[in-house]
Amino acid sequence: MTPVADLTARVGEIVLPNPVLAASGTFGFGPEYQSFVEMSRLGGIAVKGVAVEPWPGNPPPRVWETPSGLLNSIGLQNPGVEAFIRDDLPFLRALGVVLVVNVIGHTVDEYRRVSERLARESGIAALEVNISCPNIKEGGMQFGHDPERAFEVVRAVVETAGRPVWVKLSPNTDRVLEVGEAARSAGAAALSAINTLVGMAIDLDLRRPALGGGSGGLSGPAIRPVGVRVVYEVSRRIGLPVVGMGGIETARDALEYLMAGASAVMVGTATFGRPDAMTRVIDELPDALRQYGFASVAEAVGAAHPRGRTLEGAPDEY
Amino acid sequence: MTPVADLTARVGEIVLPNPVLAASGTFGFGPEYQSFVEMSRLGGIAVKGVAVEPWPGNPPPRVWETPSGLLNSIGLQNPGVEAFIRDDLPFLRALGVVLVVNVIGHTVDEYRRVSERLARESGIAALEVNISCPNIKEGGMQFGHDPERAFEVVRAVVETAGRPVWVKLSPNTDRVLEVGEAARSAGAAALSAINTLVGMAIDLDLRRPALGGGSGGLSGPAIRPVGVRVVYEVSRRIGLPVVGMGGIETARDALEYLMAGASAVMVGTATFGRPDAMTRVIDELPDALRQYGFASVAEAVGAAHPRGRTLEGAPDEY
Amino acid sequence: MRAVRLTIVERRAPAPEHVELMVDAKDLAGRLVPGQFLHVAAGGTLRRPLSVSRVEGARLGMLFRVVGAGTAWLAERDVGETVDVMGPLGQGYPPPPPGPLALVGGGVGIPPLFFYAQRWPDAALSVLLGARDHDSLIMVDDFRGLGLRPGLCTDDGSRGKRGRVTGLLRDWFLEHPDGSVMACGPAPMLHEVARLTAAAGRPAWLGFEQRMGCGVGACLACVVPGAPGGDRVWYRVCTDGPVFARETLYGEGRP
Amino acid sequence: MRAVRLTIVERRAPAPEHVELMVDAKDLAGRLVPGQFLHVAAGGTLRRPLSVSRVEGARLGMLFRVVGAGTAWLAERDVGETVDVMGPLGQGYPPPPPGPLALVGGGVGIPPLFFYAQRWPDAALSVLLGARDHDSLIMVDDFRGLGLRPGLCTDDGSRGKRGRVTGLLRDWFLEHPDGSVMACGPAPMLHEVARLTAAAGRPAWLGFEQRMGCGVGACLACVVPGAPGGDRVWYRVCTDGPVFARETLYGEGRP
């Protein structure tokens, strides 16, 4: 028998049985998929974004299919942190799977209050600060596009969380490295990337944007090259582990992210098409690792990084 | 016989027989595709970016296929403006098709010199200023991500061009509206959008980025939602006509851009798969217009814009 | 509730642009409630929700109109191939309440109502069907095969009365003031059914469509608004529906 | 040069993971120069470049190894279906120069050389073929069918000599110091052929592969570096090649 590849993944101090987590917003609060997925086999679960109060979200339609992709405009509908703790956390805790709670807010204070409230609860491995949601107080400017605002919000969460804080990066900016650096200096334990790309489709019949919310977030295989690029850059330039995502459907796709520098990966949109997408990736990962000459997940992480050459030295983009 | 839909398109003062142009960099300098495409039927041609001196471009591989998309890292290889005028312009002029010359440079001065030199030549309808290429003097910062630098470069070209100047926007920034506004105030006659998204793929066998240049530009249907979103926003918020592109393959796709606010469209990557992609779009456009109730291209432009509602009033993104 | 590959045992073309796939589904068929749906892989990123149109022993049917890429892909499947479905999903229609019951179907909302009629042969059913044109008025002969005589109408008058199916319902209530309604069809039709049944003070269950992501309640894509002032801002079509009691979405009063 | 749909008239499976599609191509077949290629639609965003492997009357062949999504898609095409090709594209090999001539092929570089041998039956040809293993050493019997006796080698020794085809070429030059070479194969093999032929002071033409966009010279994707100090920094494989005289890419001296 050939030796089984070691799938253990490490994101800072958090150890995962395998590197495959459910991406926030695509796996609900856990129970929804339980009859389709062997939950206990997952590397971890990032639940839907949780705010200090319930958010209503956007008008439907909220999803629209695009070539190799999906536009969504859920609008971060969520029941608020109290309802989450009361209704959802007990189930999640009982699963015994690494649990990451995605945190959203309109203001620094709202983020802080979610984090403070969750600090009193056990069974949460890490918080994932979603800084790509609209910051309404700042006139639509987004935390994830402004290093100084990102620093503030991450520091507020780090100060109160009492557990590792991951920061989820927006790809819709030219300042992703500055924002990542701000998150690091504010005390983040890891970065996750990428959130969706802002996109839009037109409903030709109705002569208006197809999504009720107007524009929406583009996910799925279409955005994989953008995700791989961000993970590659961020993992080389910021001294933090990175959780990579965007368009992962297969073990090969996961391996691409690992080699680009991700310490673990998340699977989102693919679960809609195949509810067992995550466990398939986990099942196929040992063979994929072997095929490309890796004995473990750890060996693959960053394997595509140049040895000693930095991105500055790379040629012009195109 | 049903009346034939009027395909005439207007981009500022420029009138096109139909709204379909070849996108810069995908159609060479004209002659390459002539045995595959009825050149005289095109709405126009935007030729490959031209610099003041020859540029060598990036090491191969320079293209890599991704889900519904294409990564390229050509590196703006071009023969320089003198060789362009000597070797390529006579052929293009003789075609009698609306000709748009894409202009590139490392510095404001380089852009200006290309524009000055082209000002002495006839047969060019407009310049398209590509401000998404790396600005090496500024340490990798891109003109297209910085409204002030964009203003400078566009003004330099407008001052010297002696013809309408289009400015090609980068989607890789959260400041696309600011950059568009800067281009307008610097005297641009139109905006074109979008250039490619920065992406990367990993060659799993070689354990390095697949493209010789490291990262590259993502084009094709995968990015269409991003292009439509940028065109929708820019055409509503900046008082300039917009030439839309990104992933157009069919007349329906072209119509989506028109309804999002584009006055004309460009087709790039689709030509690689189907050399007659542009003339197919032109052939199918009358039926597509009729199907969705438009008597002309002009009627469709901006048809998906809300009447009287601005984007500020739109709900959160997702 | 799980994802399974079901073998196509028959492919019917009941009307132009409509296909019905009959699949072998031993484990599923017996457990289905009319109005429940299957989430069907159809070649793209997302699955497509399709109601069950009928159950015949261990076989079940999915009858759909070809409207886009996904249904076109499904329409090309042949006998012997498999389809990948998740299900049964969602909340179906309740058993017939006492008294007369109208099944009110519009277009591709008709199939789950046929399954209902098939499941409850002894109910006092009236069937009212509407569609845009002759070719879209599906399953008429299927209902007749059950001994029912559906009232018919089309927008363009090419079959049955000219007009909307809600016109037939208005007339029906004149004769059956104590009637109840199970309806399925496009949202404007359901709004009108809600208005009519509320005005008559009679119960109604309404089967809604909405664009879906997951199909299992996780992504919050498929929402429809709850009644103003009601318990919830939104209900999910995939798990709270697709069939809703009228009150849930329109409240207790007259909409 | 244009885009045409060609009907598949025969589908061969000459070796594991290799397929040869024979297509009906009246207009094209007569005009083809060995070494030219076709740009073939293969289900994805980009076309796939494939050399012509042979011409038989009005039919031409494309023999490819299944390595990824595009070749897998092509491998599933059946007789009677059409393939959408652009061509003939690029510069092929020149006619045989005077004196002995070696055709040196590696792996999927072998097909265009077979077409060459077929086109020039009266040339004084030696054929040297290499591949990684037995199953990849394709078209040996085809060459034998022309009355040629190819020298064979594989990386793992599973067929012919163990070693690289450039080893065979070195030996060949000992017996044919006045020989010329037409080669096609992976870049490292071509580099070594360039080195050996330059060292021998003998002419060579080399058929290169590069990832392509347009296939017609417009996108500048498919470049290979020109000789240092030569006329051009890059040459396009699609239009300047795929076949290059050695000097173009390696200069006049010994690389």
Ligand SMILES: Cc1cc2nc3c(=O)[nH]c(=O)nc-3n(C[C@H](O)[C@H](O)[C@H](O)COP(=O)(O)OP(=O)(O)OC[C@H]3O[C@@H](n4cnc5c(N)ncnc54)[C@H](O)[C@@H]3O)c2cc1C
């Ligand atoms: C609970 C439920 C049951 C349904 N049952 C049936 C049925 O029995 N027969 C039938 O013909 N149709 C039914 N529909 C509608 C059917 O799902 C759509 O016609 C189908 O998804 C269209 O897919 P497409 O790819 O062909 O069209 P496209 O328009 O190309 O689809 C694009 C996207 O929009 C979604 N979409 C498009 N139209 C609808 C719609 N009306 N409702 C929901 N999503 C839509 C698709 O699922 C896909 O994600 C049902 C819908 C729901 C919600």
Ligand SMILES: Cc1cc2nc3c(=O)[nH]c(=O)nc-3n(C[C@H](O)[C@H](O)[C@H](O)COP(=O)(O)OP(=O)(O)OC[C@H]3O[C@@H](n4cnc5c(N)ncnc54)[C@H](O)[C@@H]3O)c2cc1C
């Ligand atoms: C001029 C020329 C002639 C060729 N002739 C033959 C032939 O006769 N038989 C044969 O088996 N192969 C030939 N090749 C190689 C063949 O083009 C590739 O094997 C094929 O494109 C792989 O496509 P894929 O989708 O299966 O693989 P993937 O690896 O999935 O393809 C991904 C992308 O990379 C490109 N690509 C991958 N490998 C190569 C390669 N070696 N060269 C160029 N592009 C590549 C593909 O075209 C595609 O765009 C030739 C290549 C060139 C340039």
Ligand SMILES: Cc1cc2nc3c(=O)[nH]c(=O)nc-3n(C[C@H](O)[C@H](O)[C@H](O)COP(=O)(O)O)c2cc1C
């Ligand atoms: C329907 C949907 C809802 C999402 N909701 C959230 C969210 O609440 N918080 C968040 O950080 N990301 C959210 N995302 C983004 C995903 O977590 C992920 O970053 C993105 O979809 C890219 O991964 P994928 O291509 O595998 O889906 C959502 C994505 C989708 C498709």
Ligand SMILES: Cc1cc2nc3c(=O)[nH]c(=O)nc-3n(C[C@H](O)[C@H](O)[C@H](O)COP(=O)(O)O)c2cc1C
């Ligand atoms: C191979 C290639 C080369 C390109 N070169 C240029 C260029 O020189 N200048 C420019 O402004 N855009 C260039 N582009 C971008 C295209 O003009 C276009 O903006 C982009 O590809 C999106 O359109 P598409 O999806 O239809 O290809 C290039 C794109 C490709 C694929």
Ligand code: FES
């Ligand atoms: S489709 Fe995901 S919640 Fe209904």
Ligand code: FES
């Ligand atoms: S493939 Fe486009 S120039 Fe060669």
